[in-house]
Amino acid sequence: MRLLLTGSAGFIGSHLAAHFLDAGHDVIGVDNYLSGQPAHTERLLARPGFSFVQADVSLGLPDVTGPLDWVLHFASPASPPHYQQFPVETLMVGAQGTQHALNLAERTGARFMLASTSEVYGDPLVHPQPETYWGHANPNGLRSCYDEAKRYAEAITMAYHRARDLDTRIIRIFNTYGPHMRADDGRVVTNFINQALAGEALTVQGDGQQTRSFxxxxxxxxxxxxxxxxxxHEPVNLGGTEAITMQRFAEVVRQLVNPAVPIRFVPLAADDPRQRQPDITVARTLLDWTPEVSLDDGLRRTVAYFRQLHVQGGPPPSLSPLVHQATD
Amino acid sequence: MRLLLTGSAGFIGSHLAAHFLDAGHDVIGVDNYLSGQPAHTERLLARPGFSFVQADVSLGLPDVTGPLDWVLHFASPASPPHYQQFPVETLMVGAQGTQHALNLAERTGARFMLASTSEVYGDPLVHPQPETYWGHANPNGLRSCYDEAKRYAEAITMAYHRARDLDTRIIRIFNTYGPHMRADDGRVVTNFINQALAGEALTVQGDGQQTRSFxxxxxxxxxxxxxxxxxxHEPVNLGGTEAITMQRFAEVVRQLVNPAVPIRFVPLAADDPRQRQPDITVARTLLDWTPEVSLDDGLRRTVAYFRQLHVQGGPPPSLSPLVHQATD
Structure with a gap:
């Protein structure tokens, strides 16, 4: 197969690209490095079958010649500090970016997959969340640049499917972790691991009783x-099903990395969901899929990756400079 | 003042343009006639102070020379049959269209107003709806091309306000009626009036117990x-506060237009909200605003307008031909 993947220099995008290369497919990666990391592209370019175009999918996609089997739209800032630093760019990659990717799929006869998110459920009032739950998201709060961009991306994907007969898929990705995350993505897994590796206190937001499923x-x-x-064609949840409180999670990371560091409580971020956990009945029945890697195993591999980064060179890389200011 | 108004050939846009002309202001109207009506432009062009550009705001706005005080973004298909006929265009005018209008306001130093909608509340679970209610909308259902476009439009408006310091306003318009509505807009007011004028049965959806506030x-x-x-800068609800069931509303219209016509029950449209009614506390306290025109008075004026159309020339005008196919 030949696939075009936006967001190929991101955490999930780079794993996905490597997986397709492992399977013998050709991958055209696209990224503008707003939150993606050039190091991932360098690693992928060393392998046969991978090519790369540095481009902002919100402004357009490269003209692909030859057949294309899939367009996979994974480009977007995804962590709250990243998307809140770039709210307009985040909105654009959900709207214009998704549409450019849809149009490329339509033009080339490829199938299309949208990487959506559990954030479409907002701060859910139903637990766990089935795909049929419409969510509880603030349409204009501080997180809306991400939540509404993804809800819009789902709506336009379904519009292309319904009105223009495009063969589409939508996944809703819940909290995911592993090697190649950005150390500075500001999310709890990398925060805790890097705090523990640096010998600093693990900062737990609020009362620490909010849960996540990794x-x-x-x-x-x-x-x-x-x-x-x-x-x-309907959305499919993909996520871990075992809820853990943030206080308990801090304990796990501390035990794994450095039992000497303390835990410190800090204020809760605005609009932060109390609880989020997927109902994976659809994935289980449709795809015969359930998560297989235990939190303990996954964390050990992730900690090993970050420990190596720390050994290699001090502080984690900071955010890429702004490469695209949204203009008319 | 000098104002640019997108959607100037629409029902609300044409009333708004006329109001500003009455007050001695200059208005630049923009419309692509996807759902707007050329007759409204013709009437407005007969008046001093009005100029018009036929353009699709989703693709860009005319370059305005000279100062501009306000950009008012009112362009969008707004009735379910219209936006479901043009789902991609409806999504685009909410995303690209809103952004082009925001960029024009930023470039010219104008203030910006977004016409949002009660549809951001979806099928609400809270009654009446205050602006702080996050809503209950299906992110990828048949109505999502409109609901999510408007939620996105609010999100990007607030992003421009917060991140780029634009002076913005957001109104959430609830069910509005009056002369100059499209006879074929497919909404209940025009449906009932035109059915009664034509001597046909008034078609009430579902059990008729769903309510609206006009x-x-x-x-x-x-x-x-x-x-x-x-x-x-936060959204402000503007709408009628007296809820009426659709069955009762059919009775009112029938009595007013033609007591001889029957009422017929038909299936409920998909995702149709059971009930929607604004909490107007913000408008009342902030703007000293409450609705003043009674349903009876308003309906009389609206019926008079449609009666004249019926006398003048038979069937109501049908939908404009598709003037813009969304492309890359």
Whole structure:
């Protein structure tokens, strides 16, 4: 197969690209490095079958010649500090970016997959969340640049499917972790691991009783590839099902990395969901998929990756400079 | 003042343009006639102070020379049969269209107003709906091309306000009626009036117990102009507060137009909200605004307008031909 993948220099995108190369496919990666990392592209370019175009999918996609089997739209800032630093760019990659990717799929006769997110459920009032739950998201709060961009991306994907007969897939990705995350992505897994590695206090937001359900990245990749093998156009949740409180999670990371560091409580971020956990009945029945990697195993591999980064060279890389200011 | 108004050939846009001309202002109208009506432009062009550009705001806005005080973004298909006929165009005018209008305001130093909608509340679970209610909308259902486009439009408006310091306003327009509605807009007011005028049965959806709260268009216009005079960036509901069941509303229209026609029950449209009614506390306290025109008065004026259309020339005008196919 020949696939075009936006966001190929991102955490999930780079794992997905590597998976397709492993399977003998050709991958055209696209990224503008707003939140993606050039190091991932360098590693992928060393392998046969991978080519790369540095481009902002919100402004357009390269003209692909030759057949294309899939367009996979994974480009977007995804962590709250990143998307809140770039709210307009985040909105654009959800709207114009998704549409450019849809149009490329339509033009080339490729199938299309949208990487959506559990954030479409906002701060959910139903637990766990089935795909049929419409969510509880603030349409204009500080997180809306991401939540509404993804809800819009789902709406336009379904519009292309319904009105223009495009063969589409939508996955809703829940909290995912693993090697190749950005150390500075500001999310709890990398925060805790890097705090512990640096010998600093682990900062738990609020009272620490809010829960998250984590999935290891290889489970997500397996779910994605299984969905590509079936014909199903409605959204599919992919995520871990074992809820853990943030206080308990801090304890786990501390035990694993450095039992000497303390835990410190800090204020809760605005609009932060109390709880989020997927109902994976659809993935289980449609794809025969369940998460397989335990939190303990996944964390050990992730900690090993970050420990190596720390050994190699001090502080984690900071955010890329702004490469695209949204203009008319 | 000098104002640019997108959607100037629409129902609300044409009333708003006329209001500003009455007040001695200059208005640049923009419309692509996807759902707007050329007759409204012709009437407005007969008046001093009005100029018009036929353009699709999703693709860009005319380069305005000279100062501009306001950009008012009112362009969008707004009735379910219209936006479901043009789902991609509806999504685009919410995303690219809103952004082009925001960019024009930023470039010219104008203030910006977004016409949002009660549809951001979806099928609400809270009654009446205050602006702080996050809504209950299906992110990828048949109505999502409109609901999510408007939620996205709010999100990007607030992003421009927060990140780029644009002076913005957001109104959420609830069910509005009056002269100059499209006879074929497919909504209940025009459906009932035109069915009664044609001597046909009034078609009530579902069991007719779902409610709506209507406002007459002159009340809406008064609310809009008051919001332009204050500095307030959060959304403001503008709508009627007296709920009426659709069965009762059919009775009122029948009595007013033609007591001889029967009422017929038909299936409920997909995702149709059971109930929707604004909490107007913000408009009341901030703008000293409440609706003033009674349903009876407003309906009389609206029926008079449609009766004249029926006398003048038979069937109502059908939908404009598709003037813009969304492309890359």
């Amino acid at each position: 999935q290891y990245v290889s489970d997500l990749i397996r779910g994605i590839t299984r969905l590509m093998d079936v014909t199903y | 406002q007459y268009v002159s009340d809406l216009i008064r609310g809009i102009t008051r919001l332009m005079d204050v500095t307030y």
